[in-house]
Amino acid sequence: MPFILTVGAILLIALVFGPQWWIKHVLAKHGADRPDLPGTGGEFARHLLDEAKLRDVEVELTGDGDHYDPETRTVRLMPDHHDARSVAAVAVAAHEVSHAIQHARGEPGFRRRVELVRQLVWVERLAMGVLLLAPVLFIFAKSPALLLLQAAAGLALLGIRVVVHLATLPVELDASFAKALPVLEGRGYLSGDDLPAARSVLRAAALTYVAAALATLLNVARWFRILRF
DSSP: OHHHHHHHHHHHHHHHHHHHHHHHHHHHHTOOOOTTSSSOHHHHHHHHHHHTTOTTSEEEEOSSOSEEETTTTEEEEOHHHHSOOSHHHHHHHHHHHHHHHHHHHTOHHHHHHHHHHHHHHHHHHHHHHHHHHHHHHHHHHOOHHHHHHHHHHHHHHHHHHHHHHHHTHHHHHIIIIIIIHHHHHHSOSSOGGGHHHHHHHHHHHHTHHHHHHHHHHHHHHHHHHHTOO
8 A cells, every 4th residue: 555655746746846856957948149149039029029919018038937928918938938048938939929929819718718817816815715714613613513614615625726837838838839839930040950849849739738737736635634623
């Protein structure tokens, strides 16, 4: 039995952290400086936005992960992608600009994603409130059934985060492979030798939310352990 539990724990760790490690590995692998490229990731993002007639969309440096903010209409890139000349910087910039294009076109999938993310904020707050209040109410009510009900409700709310992350996957795949990749392939921004690397980076960018969903599952499992009684 200890052997089975050990193997199970290893498999769980690999499932949860494997995708995150792979994404970081891909970005680092293709993040080598390329002086032959015509511009940095930030400059490339600005070029693509202007080309798409989205001059009102800003490009900014961030330390909070590469993303497009639909509220402020801003493409935000990490320093390694905003200031660098690399295949990773170019591909990530193209991916995030693709989200700005999805937004500008009013694509249904992107609209649903924005609404889901907006709802997720209060769902997470409610989930944490339910989970933290459950032991307190148990002390006063002395009802294991009440504690179990509250714990189940809180864990279900946390599980919604997994669903939200996975529901955004089609939007991410569209940004990477239906929009960013054709631009990189068809307009000569990258040479043919660089395209396999760009595809790997775009795949990693699209799967970021899957990695986040798996991390959330680990968080749910942690709460199960905390609330055992």
